[in-house]
Amino acid sequence: MCADKSNVKPSLLKSLLGNKCARCRRGSIYTTKNPYDLKNCLKMPEKCPVCGQQVEVEVGFYYGTGYVSYALSIAVCVATLIAWWLFIGFSIYDNRIFWWLGVNALLLVIMQPLLMRWSRTIWMAFFVYYDENWHQGPPEGTGRSNPTFKNAI
Numbered sequence: 001m002c003a004d005k006s007n008v009k010p011s012l013l014k015s016l017l018g019n020k021c022a023r024c025r026r027g028s029i030y031t032t033k034n035p036y037d038l039k040n041c042l043k044m045p046e047k048c049p050v051c052g053q054q055v056e057v058e059v060g061f062y063y064g065t066g067y068v069s070y071a072l073s074i075a076v077c078v079a080t081l082i083a084w085w086l087f088i089g090f091s092i093y094d095n096r097i098f099w100w101l102g103v104n105a106l107l108l109v110i111m112q113p114l115l116m117r118w119s120r121t122i123w124m125a126f127f128v129y130y131d132e133n134w135h136q137g138p139p140e141g142t143g144r145s146n147p148t149f150k151n152a153i
């Protein structure tokens with residue numbers, strides 16, 4: 001049986017790869033675990049099921065994920081380029097570079113659901129910080145309604 005790890009801080013990389021909430025790093029920010037369930041792969045609950053952090057922090061919050069998605073796609077391209085160069089190689093005497101272009105494009109299309117989900121998870125982690133003692137809701141008597149900005153008071 002697994003030991004109770006609820007008091008251990010989950011690692012950032014693991015929580016990003018597992019699409020976990022940035023606040024608690026435990027609750028999933030997607031309603032489905034399968035990224036290739038294309039109809040539902042980007043559906044998010046209103047709040048994190050573990051800590052209650054609002055998943056869509058403000059209206060249009062995830063528009064900026066395009067930047068993260070672009071960076072992730074470039075990282076995949078660079079990784080496949082280096083791997084291709086090391087294991088297959090490039091030459092001006094044949095068309096291996098065009099094979100790389102095709103394989104890379106195919107890989108990007110196949111990985112797109114994963115990249116979109118990771119982009120949102122990373123974007124959320126930019127703005128929402130880990131806090132194991134965070135509790136949903138504004139401080140008493142402040143009249144503030146958005147729990148995200150409770151620390152800004």
Ligand SMILES: [Zn+2]
Binds near residue numbers: 025048
């Ligand atoms: Zn959470």
